[in-house]
Amino acid sequence: MRLRRYIEATMRYDYILVGGGAAGRSLALHLAHSPLAARRMLIIDPQPKTENDRTWCFWAPDPTLYEPIIHRRWNTLNFISDDLALELDISPYEYRVIRGIDFYRFTTEQLTRCGVEFLQERVDAISEAEGTVTVSAGGREYHADWAFDSRWDAVPYHGGVGGSAGSGATSARAASDSGAATGRDALAANVPDPRYHYLQQHFLGWVIRTEQPCFDTSRATLFDLRTPQNGIFRFVYTLPFSETEAMCEYTIFSADLLPPHEYRNALADYIQTCVGAAHSAANGSAGGRSARKRSAVDEGAAIRYRIVEEEACVIPMTDEPFPRRGGNRVMRIGTRGGRVKASSGYAFLRIQRDSAAIVRSLLETGQPFHGLVPPRRYNTFDSMLLQILHRNGDLGKRVFTDLFQKNPVQRIFRFLDEEGSLSENLALMATVPWWPFIRAWLKLRLGGRV
């Protein structure tokens, strides 16, 4: 009896983080940096997190808890389109990069030092009774006052508004050579709801090392829209880590995925025609800095490079709400808790802000559901853009070009961070092609989708 009570006590926690990816670890770290640091915490995840499985980028005006592991940071960003090459001074924001492996090592080290426990198991079930949450994993039961559920992994994801369930599933797996796919909600029925839009952000990124210096390390490229669109919104973004090393990522926002060779061919073409041309320009053979001049490669100037890392995945872009409550004492966080911005796929900083809000709520009210939601108009903006990109992906290039050409980048960041005032939002919306947005808005109002 005493042994049983002892065992039960060792399995009892204040907080259990179900899923130890970005959201689980970020929340644990925010808790560990708060007056709640002494609470007993357990992170359960089947993955050892020993691989560099992703690269996080985000803009932020202030430091975050991850300053020691910022891999690179920039104050200037490029926006490039056919006839346009903008150099955007983004201060007071910085565009920052964190490598996945640095994040996992850093958080493991910091959290272990604070007494947070890790369990490498798959959680099978979460249940609640009498004010206690029970988490079952590896044939054992762990109890807590609160559980934070961020379980998310490779489950099929359907594509398209009102599309057939599972239509994106096989291609989601095919999108990545490493087999990574994603899912709308690991436990929800995988059936599209005709009221919502379902796009996917799918990408192939290569960290390449070139023989010659090719990259200007003083700026990253947020969008290079010189890639052929063919009815789908696509762009490349480039993070120069050194003059000879950069991550180039071919990114697409669409309902359905492409066959794997299309990502590879498009990225290889981009590197030859854009990076290669910039390289030959830097050597004086192509001359000039404009995007137009850079798009022509000199005969024989083919760039020689080696792929040193590859990243390929799918991020859900949907306006379907993700319920925050998994129970009275179970809160969903991260992707599962709807923290991915529907129209951009960015989530990392949103996860940090959510973590901070959860900690504040626990301190002030004793429960984590902070109830902070952005004004509803931001959902409408997201839905309009998703609908436009779904109906006519070719328009994406025009919309993003107008946005970046006609607005201060800080206004765009505040908009995407869901922080701008109504008048500022309207000023921004006035700069994009108005008819597709009016039509999308009318369709939303009338309840009809694509």
Ligand SMILES: Cc1cc2nc3c(=O)[nH]c(=O)nc-3n(C[C@H](O)[C@H](O)[C@H](O)COP(=O)(O)OP(=O)(O)OC[C@H]3O[C@@H](n4cnc5c(N)ncnc54)[C@H](O)[C@@H]3O)c2cc1C
């Ligand atoms: C390749 C890639 C690049 C990205 N780049 C950016 C970026 O640059 N900027 C940005 O803002 N966002 C980016 N995102 C989007 C988002 O920030 C990330 O997906 C982020 O990791 C989401 O955090 P999360 O905790 O919700 O999911 P994850 O970090 O994926 O963590 C979910 C965890 O749940 C675990 N899990 C699954 N099932 C179980 C189970 N049954 N029991 C226990 N644990 C389980 C998984 O093992 C995983 O560790 C990127 C996403 C990907 C996939």
